[in-house]
Amino acid sequence: MFYRISFFVVVSALFSACADADKGETSSQDENAVAQINLPDTVFYWQHIAPVLFENCTPCHNKNGAAPFPLTDYIDAKKRTKTIREVIAEGIMPPWPADTLYSRFKDEKTITQEEKSLILKWIDQDVPEGIVPNKKPTPQLFAVKALGKPDLILEFPDTIFIPGDNRDKFRLAKIPFEMARDTIIRAISFVPGNRQLVHHVNGHLINYPEGKKKDPFAGEWIKDAEEVNSLTAYREMKIPNDDGTYPPLLVSAFNYLPGVEPPTYPEGMGTVFLNKKGTFILNTLHYGPTAIDTFDLSRIEIYFAEKRPERPFKELQMGTLGETPVVPKFIIEAGTVAEFSTRYRVPQDMSVLTINPHMHLLGQDFIAFAVSENKKDTIPLIHIPKWDFRWQYFYTFKHILKIPKGYEIVVNATFDNTINNPYNPYAPPKTITESGKHMKTTDEMFQFFITYVPYRTGDENIEL
Ligand code: HEC
Structure with missing residues (x-):
């Protein structure tokens, strides 16, 4: 019975192979690759599984990472075999919803069909550890690109309380700023305080035109996005100009997702200008579910540019x-x-x-x-x-x-x-x-x- 189930899982995984083209290869090559998969008789953790997890999972699944638990050692993976099997068989992890046979992108988070089958077979065989190497390989961690030192750090005005009710939460927040002069920026990086819970953030930018806003800090800074519509929220957060009109909104000035680096663009291309006074609006600040009451204090780090981009986005x-x-x-x-x-x-x-x-x-x-x-x-x-x-x-x-x-x-x-x-x-x-x-x-x-x-x-x- 056990083997029949595992056979079914592997075979069905093979047939759903189309969703997971091999990195960097074309689809026809992938189909060939699928036909040729040759799995070892016994799959061992240190020999076969660790290299896959350490490349594709640990960048998020490490002790300080964005995922809710680490997968950096044998014991971590062993504890989670049931859910690992589910997420691998259904293609939920690594998280990459786009169909790689349709179009390809930079920094795809995908594993090959062979890697999938290896993991499933290893779980079916009751997770043999194999010989522990003298020197254990090092799990890859998510490395933030070297952007240098930020020129401006905007921390949340206060901590955000996250009740432990096991529900996803959506908040709307504003992070105002006031500087001595207008600037041009080359990168914006959202740095989550509570890395395990901040799930995604979509950040818009408002630049107040000269003389239109006395105090960008006035008003409430945080709202429950499930309870209040954005228009009411914006009003209560005093986001409009002082005369009640709305300044232009730059949609998606930055975004955050676990395991995603802030984008940097080719020489001469760039985008964002900051006026002296403005505010970031975190339009979707999504917290994952938690069973215990906790807090978040995140920040936005901003890197100034030396000159105006020749080709603005x-x-x-x-x-x-x-x-x-x-x-x-x-x-x-x-x-x-x-x-x-x-x-x-x-x-x-x-x-x-x-x-x-x-x-x-x-x-x-x-x-x-x-x-x-x-x-x-x-x-x-x-x-x-x-x-x-x-x-x-x-x-x-x-x-x-x-x-x-x-x-x-x-x-x-x-x-x-x-x-x-x-x-x-x-x-x-x-x-x-x-x-x-x-x-x-x-x-x-x-x-x-x-x-x-x-x-x-x-x-x-x-x-x-
Ligand atoms: C880009 C970051 C990232 C990568 C890469 C990643 N994970 Fe995850 N993983 C998460 C996050 C965040 C969660 C929490 C659930 C969610 O947000 O979908 C999660 C949840 C899980 C869960 C729990 C699912 C559940 O329903 O409880 C398992 C198991 C898991 N990941 C396994 C893996 C494995 C195995 C890999 C590598 C093959 C991997 N993950 C790669 C971020 C990642």
């Missing part, structure tokens, strides 16, 4: 609140699975660096591509077959991707508003409508962001 925002409408009207009836689309005709050759699909808890499937006018050429952008709201990466291409003038960017997404969706915030399901600019986490969104610069000859050779 542009951002195309498609879908909800963006430049292109959602079709049909974004209403997801209770108890239904619904499909929506949004499209953009490219007016000028684009050099794309990074893309970011965004949905909330009802999202199910997401695909984006660009098609030529005669429909003969399709450029795949991204496919996420099983949406996971916890892992919203900003996917950066390995090289700049050119989308020629005249192509149409097409984005299709499916939303599951039935009881079959374990993340449905409502039981029984409620009809969800687009609530304009006043979003709560439990409202739904359908967005696609593209960071790009106007194309110049040779851009596609630039490595990111």
